Amino acid sequence: MTVTTTERFETDAPALLALDWGTSSLRAYLLDSKGETAVRREAPWGILHLPRPAAEGGFDDALEAVAGDWLTRWPGLPVLAGGMVGSAQGWREAPYVHCPADLSALAGQLACVTARSGATVHIVPGVLLPGRSDSHGNRLHPDVMRGEEVQIAGALSAHPEWAREVCMVLPGTHSKWAWVERGVLTHFATSMAGELFAVLRQHSILGRLMPASGAVEQDPSAFLRGVDAGYHAAPGQLITRLFGVRSLGLTGELQPQALPDYLSGLLIGSELAAMLRGSEVAANTPLVLVGTPELTQRYQRAMQVAGREPEAVLDNTAPQGLWKIAGLAGLVNLQGAKA
């Protein structure tokens, strides 16, 4: 368990225990009365990796291991969790809020579960974009997010001026691009680029010519070449350009250590084409990148190929988002004291 602490509760009690509880990890933040993170703890107990099966109390075990001492010391401390913990495979399902959705819709539909310790754990709902037709009459599939809505809330909370119009880009295993207008999340789209990279490298013929392990980022020019190939591909051509990862390796045009970068670029370039070449994004909609620096830096470089520069690049904004939603839900007083 990783602990980052700037302990300062000698006299004041904390205002909120905020949990960013995803598939592979659980992050706990103890927030002070101004919503600032005082202590941060992280454990690998994502909802699919609990210390015990869920049916045997795995969620309680994980919560107690990470924050049991806090809950004992400050009984009545409000607890708000976001992420996959609210999915059908989570602790308690928090049904989706439908797009268009604003923050008060999220705050107004929290799910609740009572922990073994007696604490009430509030859970932020995910967001559903129902299936619909695009402007050409094509039927579009529905889309879902869970956890990213908290990140978006955090970014908007830190920069209220973006609420007028912004496209939030959240790279990850399943990247989300989310459009906000006048404070409302109007629509969003999910890209499989991250997971495609992982499964193609590990399980497809494309991984065979690559070095056995090692980070991407060996060859920035191969990355940009991949972005270019992905971004400018004609409709459907990702499926043929992917085979280029193999043929460029077979013919020696790219060296083995350059191939992971080329593949990563190809997939991210394709994602940028899907999101930026279509009619969905006006060329002047500001783009804001939110995520781990390793990923946001890659996306920032890729965006240059598309002639775009992000307005800002933010690291994890979950604590701010949970604080904002807790305030709107009346769990904390955004002006200072606990509600």
Add this chain to the structure above:
Amino acid sequence: MTVTTTERFETDAPALLALDWGTSSLRAYLLDSKGETAVRREAPWGILHLPRPAAEGGFDDALEAVAGDWLTRWPGLPVLAGGMVGSAQGWREAPYVHCPADLSALAGQLACVTARSGATVHIVPGVLLPGRSDSHGNRLHPDVMRGEEVQIAGALSAHPEWAREVCMVLPGTHSKWAWVERGVLTHFATSMAGELFAVLRQHSILGRLMPASGAVEQDPSAFLRGVDAGYHAAPGQLITRLFGVRSLGLTGELQPQALPDYLSGLLIGSELAAMLRGSEVAANTPLVLVGTPELTQRYQRAMQVAGREPEAVLDNTAPQGLWKIAGLAGLVNLQGAKA
């Protein structure tokens, strides 16, 4: 080992031992003096699944197990092999012939290896399409095929009228679309649709909502819906539509058993877009499907979404292709007797 036999060499000797030797299987055909298949044997000894490691004589073992009795009975029987057996991981590398390539180029560059039995095994080269720029100045990756050139030779041999202009479509793990003009293979493209289907179903989150096993083909309407979504997607949008396989399942819009069909359709539809929506294929170029009936039927149905009907649908044409190339190489007399 599967053996299909219509034994008829009581008096006449066979003219050619034709080997279709790929990654996962070895098919041996004993052809009579008219190039007709008299006996067919199949074993699971593809080049990556030899009975012993290659360095310890695995290729010889496989050949002897499948055709040793024939080579003993008819010493001097010409042997011609096509497929991955000529790759760098094969028995003997047969360097690529470059596009534009015709059949005599293939026949003129056979590689040879002497088997333990003393027989000379001739191996058909693969074909390389060098990297180049398209009409918009975009750089295109090189492409390679090995084995499909034999299928193409077989189809053209059976239907010489197609040599004027045809696009041969060979569905598989790595589908090939190959354009022939005036008897010359001018260019081709490889699609990863088949392998993508397998790795996404087995190793990605998209497989989670699908039934544990069972064939595709449960739900033809889900297949066509997938084809439609893949064929009409805007540039790059395969990467977002793939996530639709999950969200359509999560929201109950598609039932679990329909999801493999939808995914298969999405990928094949994307392949059709890459090959047919681009400027590469004139709308009046005849399309010929070559492959196993299970796959060619799927592609034929998918082509209807693109408003295309194949000129013909052929099963495996490797024996005819090897016969034709053997004739051009002087290994057999195409008019009847052994050369």
